[in-house]
Amino acid sequence: MAPRRARPTVAPEPVATDGTPGRPGAPAQGRELRARGQRTLRRLLDAGVEVFASRGFHAARVDDIVKAAATSHGTFYLYFANKEDLFAALVADVADQISALAAELEPIGPDEEGRRALRSWLAAFTELYERYGPIIRTWTEAEVEPSALGRMGADVLGQLAGALAEHAGQARRNRMDPQVAALALVAMVERLNYFVLSGQVHARRDEMLDLLTEVMVRVLFPPR
Amino acid sequence: MAPRRARPTVAPEPVATDGTPGRPGAPAQGRELRARGQRTLRRLLDAGVEVFASRGFHAARVDDIVKAAATSHGTFYLYFANKEDLFAALVADVADQISALAAELEPIGPDEEGRRALRSWLAAFTELYERYGPIIRTWTEAEVEPSALGRMGADVLGQLAGALAEHAGQARRNRMDPQVAALALVAMVERLNYFVLSGQVHARRDEMLDLLTEVMVRVLFPPR
């Protein structure tokens, strides 16, 4: 896997300097940030990930974010209309990265080669999840009533599932709807990552990757 | 099934009116509840499920719950010490039911019989999930920092996974840690139920059950 950009820090492109005329309520975000502004924006985005991660969306206070970013309330609202707006920015960011990940998946088969491709793809997902997991999970945060954001979450996982279904055609044999099967697998991957990351399950990262690879192979390419 | 603790339990049995001294902070709960009180308590519990379902724990307001239960704030605090207390009551309820579910699982194998047992167990889970899914999900609500409640969530799914691992000994072959593998499967089951229930995936319930059964069999009992 070859991430298109450095992952550890939020890439500026998708969030900050897109050409959009400045969505309503994100005052300073439409235009032309100088170096200082860029840095502040970055700090806020990073702080957002961090705080949403540790407290979840609802429990996160703007005050926490602002403190984590070592800036002031006023400044926060210079960049984002409100907490949700910041969250949306992060979501957009993750969505981009997940799309990229989906695009990176190569055709996989039951052979050693396919197994290797699959595992490294899962590793990429895990890496992404380490940074953005909380955001991804929060998407889904307990809302059956689908909000715009909530929907994105499913969409995005759906995208991954789509890529998977497409690249593993053989799963089609048997009575499983490949799309749904793929989604089940993606859901499993996401959850297991979560359990491992949060320490609720004790497993090393490579153990987890091996396991997931094995499970997916068994499901997608049953021996007969 | 035998509830492990004396607590008001929701469905399907009637609310328990034991004489327990009343845990601290749940004022009216220790008392003997007459018919009227019974009904009010039930209404509040049901309202809790409903509201936590649609808004999640943090976003749920006591006001919402009270409205849904067609009662007053004052009354709410007659039955529960606070919002979290209500949630805990529901959680305990679910935990009980899930324990029962775990206990119900029979030994399963790769044959037709095991497949049938597995499927009907999954059906039981789905049924339970239809009512309590939101509570289950809210456990997990976007927090890496593990809160007491959050932990319960994992515990309970862990219990299911434990039962599964135990009753499907054959999975032990190959390099998979059976406990982790079982957890991955349980996680998958939970998530897929969620996606289907929330309408984010379009699949009929029996389709879903077939698929999950198939996946689990493939994972637990790979042909060779």
Place this chain on the structure above:
Amino acid sequence: MAPRRARPTVAPEPVATDGTPGRPGAPAQGRELRARGQRTLRRLLDAGVEVFASRGFHAARVDDIVKAAATSHGTFYLYFANKEDLFAALVADVADQISALAAELEPIGPDEEGRRALRSWLAAFTELYERYGPIIRTWTEAEVEPSALGRMGADVLGQLAGALAEHAGQARRNRMDPQVAALALVAMVERLNYFVLSGQVHARRDEMLDLLTEVMVRVLFPPR
């Protein structure tokens, strides 16, 4: 003049207990206030008049109102959605009273009788203005961009002018549009009341009434 209700205090009817299903955002206002609630509501309305009077709409803080009503922030929002909502309630109240005033005007002519009727009508207006003047003025508060509220102000003064034009038919002689002339007079009455009330002009109330009567007679019934 015979005011339909006691003026010095806000009449409960138009504001509080109308049959409207509870306009959005005025939580507790839709329904059935008990004695205590009634009193609190009344205190808030009175406080509103007082504070809007002394500081104007924009400069008035909810905090001021709440202090004047000797209650808490929380309580304020139990009765009104926000500051504007309270203001609107007062406006509706005044609008009612002004309509009543307009309806009370009797036919007036150039004779002693008409002069007396006119003067006592002006006295009624002054009395009303003493309580509600600030609200009336704030309506107009510097907004050329007509808001819903702003419009009401003109409407209401227009109503008075309409009544006046109608009851003083003779003004029609000469080139004056009676409606516009009447409005000019009403505007004058309002402003002079304001100047006198605010102490910017030193005149006794009866002097002012005499003067206004005289001016109106001269304008409406010029000797030939």
Place this chain on the structure above:
Amino acid sequence: MAPRRARPTVAPEPVATDGTPGRPGAPAQGRELRARGQRTLRRLLDAGVEVFASRGFHAARVDDIVKAAATSHGTFYLYFANKEDLFAALVADVADQISALAAELEPIGPDEEGRRALRSWLAAFTELYERYGPIIRTWTEAEVEPSALGRMGADVLGQLAGALAEHAGQARRNRMDPQVAALALVAMVERLNYFVLSGQVHARRDEMLDLLTEVMVRVLFPPR
């Protein structure tokens, strides 16, 4: 007309660039302004009129003004100590022009000549009002507690009334205090201009002028 104070004046004359030491708090204003500075100052003053007009003093944000003037916050404070300072500058400007207007009033009598003088004076007022009306009205902005600014408003209208009372001695007959009567008329003139300008009353400008002239003549010079 002769400005009473050295202050940047808006229209119609060019901005004054006197060397006055600069009143406290208006940083850049004491300095000699070059062409660029001149233009910026003008833009800010114009923007002030515009924004105060549409939103009133309190609701006007420095941000609005700065945007309307197509400049930055920093620049604003280069020219004015604060929002009130800008307002005061505009007020001073209007005060000057109104003083001039007061001075321009010729002796008027009940004859055709006086009527013509009066009407053209009213026309001059209307013209002034078209530009500065909002400022004039904002003076009065809903406060009974007289602020420094609020007082100026009355002063200035009082000045007009004074001039009027002085130049129309005949009003003295009858029981009317000429000063108060004159103020009532001025108040009427101001308000009617407002209603017409804001479109709340539909009348052409010349109709309004005719009407006001007629009313004033009737009041000031009753036939007997």
Place this chain on the structure above:
DNA sequence: GATGAATGAGAATTCATTCAT
């Protein structure tokens, strides 16, 4: 047993003003 009303601490948001470049 129930409820309407009140409370106040806590969180979000705004905006005049200052600062560094």
Place this chain on the structure above:
DNA sequence: GATGAATGAATTCTCATTCAT
């Protein structure tokens, strides 16, 4: 001379919890 960025005090608003009847 100008400006983008930052600031924080002042406000509004929410909501869990308590109280009096």
